[in-house]
Amino acid sequence: MSEQNPEIRKGLAGVVVDTTAISSVNPETNSLLYRGYPVQELAARCSFEEVAYLLWHGELPGDDDLEAFEALERGQRDLAPNVRRAIDDIPTTAHPMDVLRTAVSVIGADDADSEFGALADPFAVVYPKALRLLAQLPAIVAYDQRRRHGLPYVAPRDDLDYSSNFLHMTFGEVPDAVVVDAFRVSLVLYAEHSFNASTFTARVIASTLSDVYSAVTGAIGALKGPLHGGANEAVMVAFEEIGSADKAEAWLDDALASKRKIMGFGHRVYKNGDSRVPTMRASLETLVEHYDRPDVLDLYTALEQAMETRKGIKPNLDYPSGPAYNLMGFDTQTFTPLFAAARVSGWTAHIIEQLSSNALIRPLSQYNGPAERHLA
Ligand SMILES: CC(=O)SCCNC(=O)CCNC(=O)[C@H](O)C(C)(C)COP(=O)(O)OP(=O)(O)OC[C@H]1O[C@@H](n2cnc3c(N)ncnc32)[C@H](O)[C@@H]1OP(=O)(O)O
Numbered sequence: 557m558s559e560q561n562p563e564i565r566k567g568l569a570g571v572v573v574d575t576t577a578i579s580s581v582n583p584e585t586n587s588l589l590y591r592g593y594p595v596q597e598l599a600a601r602c603s604f605e606e607v608a609y610l611l612w613h614g615e616l617p618g619d620d621d622l623e624a625f626e627a628l629e630r631g632q633r634d635l636a637p638n639v640r641r642a643i644d645d646i647p648t649t650a651h652p653m654d655v656l657r658t659a660v661s662v663i664g665a666d667d668a669d670s671e672f673g674a675l676a677d678p679f680a681v682v683y684p685k686a687l688r689l690l691a692q693l694p695a696i697v698a699y700d701q702r703r704r705h706g707l708p709y710v711a712p713r714d715d716l717d718y719s720s721n722f723l724h725m726t727f728g729e730v731p732d733a734v735v736v737d738a739f740r741v742s743l744v745l746y747a748e749h750s751f752n753a754s755t756f757t758a759r760v761i762a763s764t765l766s767d768v769y770s771a772v773t774g775a776i777g778a779l780k781g782p783l784h785g786g787a788n789e790a791v792m793v794a795f796e797e798i799g800s801a802d803k804a805e806a807w808l809d810d811a812l813a814s815k816r817k818i819m820g821f822g823h824r825v826y827k828n829g830d831s832r833v834p835t836m837r838a839s840l841e842t843l844v845e846h847y848d849r850p851d852v853l854d855l856y857t858a859l860e861q862a863m864e865t866r867k868g869i870k871p872n873l874d875y876p877s878g879p880a881y882n883l884m885g886f887d888t889q890t891f892t893p894l895f896a897a898a899r900v901s902g903w904t905a906h907i908i909e910q911l912s913s914n915a916l917i918r919p920l921s922q923y924n925g926p927a928e929r930h931l932a
Pocket residue numbers: 567782783784785787816817818819820821822823824825867869872873874
């Protein structure tokens with residue numbers, strides 16, 4: 557690369573910026589591996605807790621490891637009173653991702669030992685904070701949805717697994733097993749995806765030796781955008797705009813004519829379909845059957861087929877997860893915070909990895925402003 561004619565890759569498209577042992581996204585084989593395991597196998601057989609453990613530790617837990625891990629996670633699920641007060645002070649006109657971002661900041665400001673420190677052992681420094689955030693994000697997300705409906709905080713239950721407790725704290729009861737299972741699958745699929753925009757944001761912030769909470773707060777900000785995690789919310793908005801399957805084609809033609817991006821379709825890395833979609837679509841199908849809502853699947857399929865015909869672009873994970881979260885009873889604006897609650901496992905695994913072999917992330921740019929000039 558010469559200074560005169562540097563190769564510029566807008567959006568870092570196709571640029572390999574570092575190595576990672578956490579996950580591998582393989583568009584050629586349409587596969588996604590977490591620490592070597594296909595995500596479909598993990599989604600079929602593992603709890604979200606086991607997957608978070610795998611991402612952080614590099615191996616699946618044995619029985620004793622899992623028991624100890626679950627005890628730690630279940631023991632820290634409740635929110636401190638000042639975090640709840642901070643949430644209460646935020647107007648309900650604020651987006652739930654803004655609430656989540658703020659609540660994580662408050663948790664970080666409460667941690668008297670928030671700095672990375674000497675970095676002799678990044679895992680030892682980051683892991684307890686990562687686990688605390690993983691345990692507390694459901695309480696923030698659930699409470700925020702409830703207060704918007706005038707409902708009180710529901711205390712966590714330590715006899716429930718992560719997914720069941722999350723739903724219990726949101727809805728005040730644990731729904732049928734089929735619903736809990738679809739929710740668990742979504743969390744496993746959302747947990748990790750290599751150097752996506754929010755994870756890269758977390759790594760950039762970690763690379764300056766800032767702190768875990770700043771890195772996670774920044775990642776939440778990056779995830780909020782509709783080109784990234786915000787798309788699951790935007791999918792539902794589009795479904796509501798369309799209304800029914802018979803209107804999907806006309807809606808799409810209008811949207812494309814006005815140069816709109818169709819949310820939940822396309823991907824920077826997968827150009828021939830997102831490896832996670834079939835698994836999440838199968839879970840959506842179980843929900844459609846459970847709630848007897850074939851209209852949802854009809855609309856899903858109609859828009860997917862129209863998009864394939866018009867643009868040849870396939871859905872990403874946000875496409876099936878949006879309607880799935882809607883059927884479960886989550887508010888549309890709560891969808892991206894659910895993504896964040898799962899992805900905090902991946903973000904923090906990457907923060908540990910970044911710190912374990914750190915280099916300040918600071919690329920170059922080519923200047924194209926005015927030539928040197930001087931004050932008159
Ligand atoms: C879990 C996740 O975060 S997955 C991503 C979630 N985001 C979305 O669903 C938002 C909608 N999708 C998009 O905006 C894009 O597909 C992105 C941002 C995800 C990927 O973008 P890129 O890799 O930069 O692809 P790019 O934007 O260059 O698209 C290539 C072409 O396909 C078109 N295209 C890509 N996605 C879409 C879409 N969803 N709707 C309409 N056209 C699209 C682009 O307009 C572009 O067309 P052009 O060459 O005529 O200009």
